[in-house]
Amino acid sequence: MSLYFSLGKLVNDSCLEFQKNTFYCLVDHAGMPGLAKMLDRSKVPYSSVFDDTKEESALSVAPILFKLSDVASENHGGLRRWIEEHGSYTSSMILFTSSLLRDEVVRRLRIRLNAIVSENMEVLLRYYDPRVLEAMLNVLSDVQLQDFLSIADCWWYLNRQGALVKIASDFSQDDMFTSPLRLTEQQEFLMLDASEPDQIADQLQKMMPDIFHNLSISLRYDFICRNASRASAIGISGTYEVALYCGVALLHGEDFSSLPQWAEVVGKVQHRAIKFSTALSEE
Structure with missing residues (x-):
């Protein structure tokens, strides 16, 4: 039995339920350094969610998005194993399934980077870190969470113990999320406590x-x-x-x-x- 999470097993187990959707992988590059080079070497297309933002040049710490189907072929077995080994216990990998095309997914992910906390301070919301996403599940209101997750029909993340956690969500063709996400003072403190x-x-x-x-x-x-x-x-x-x-x-x-x-x-x-x-x- 492998010690690492299997990308292929997730797709195989969920493909019937979401057979018309695309499976995406969102990775915090800071937790998996070298991923962009590995994808480039294997000629797998990917997008940095930081593109067209003031953090555009910070690829080393950017959230990186690619399709799971692009790493599923036999030719990419080595890349897939590298992702599984480096992503299972580093709190770096989030997966989701959506009917949206990649460019639209990236656009929606990008506007979710913006948040405002107490005293109207603008901050970068690092939701692409599974530890932050996990805290958001417990801190955001039901409406905030529903709108935030509406990019996808379902989300998964690998928690700190390397276990796969599934998050059900309600997909919306028209994005219901309003940027920036506004956190109350209490929500801000709860997020800090969770860290x-x-x-x-x-x-x-x-x-x-x-x-x-x-x-x-x-x-x-x-x-x-x-x-x-x-x-x-x-x-x-x-x-x-x-x-x-x-x-x-x-x-x-x-x-x-x-x-x-x-x-x-x-x-x-x-x-x-x-x-x-x-x-x-x-x-």
């Missing part, structure tokens, strides 16, 4: 790259969420402090805070007498 595990992962990667690397990619998100919750329960807050707690859990085991040798540290933190980082430095 905290990824910020902690970045901190752990910097603090202890070798040890963090040894933790299976598919297990990292759940590990961080569990230990962030335990850190919160004893009064630890802030990304850096929580990341330190997770780091100690990596080194000494997830039950370290209940061990006698850690009782004094945990007690000081629980009683707000000291920060976790300060307590560690005193040990």
Whole structure:
């Protein structure tokens, strides 16, 4: 059994339900560097959603769109395996099926890049990152979500554990989405909160790259969420402090805070007498 997601299996399993549609793959190039070169080498056509925007020159971090049918032939077996191996656990790949032609799909994806948050600040909405899309599913109103997803009849994304998640949507021939997407202050904060595990992962990667690397990619998100919750329960807050707690859990085991040798540290933190980082430095 393969450790990686299969593009071919998705199409085969869904082609009868969406037999008149085109299957598209939308990739965050920042998470799969080298994809554009691989597509060029295989003469597979693709589009950057950043084209005709102020980010047009930033191909290395652009969302890239191509048809799954263009990588399905036997001639592209190596390219397809490369995409599956590099996309399964990098939170970089979104798939969807639509009756729209590629140029129209790109146009609709492009206008969805624009969002406005509190104080009327314009921001780039990185919905092409599956982690952001997943947060949007829980944060946007039903109407906002329906309009945003109306490009396609169905969406799929690979979550942080490498599992395929299906999103049902209602396709609209006439685009119902109004750009820019306006987020309330509460929605903005919820989106930021949803990104905290990824910020902690970045901190752990910097603090202890070798040890963090040894933790299976598919297990990292759940590990961080569990230990962030335990850190919160004893009064630890802030990304850096929580990341330190997770780091100690990596080194000494997830039950370290209940061990006698850690009782004094945990007690000081629980009683707000000291920060976790300060307590560690005193040990």
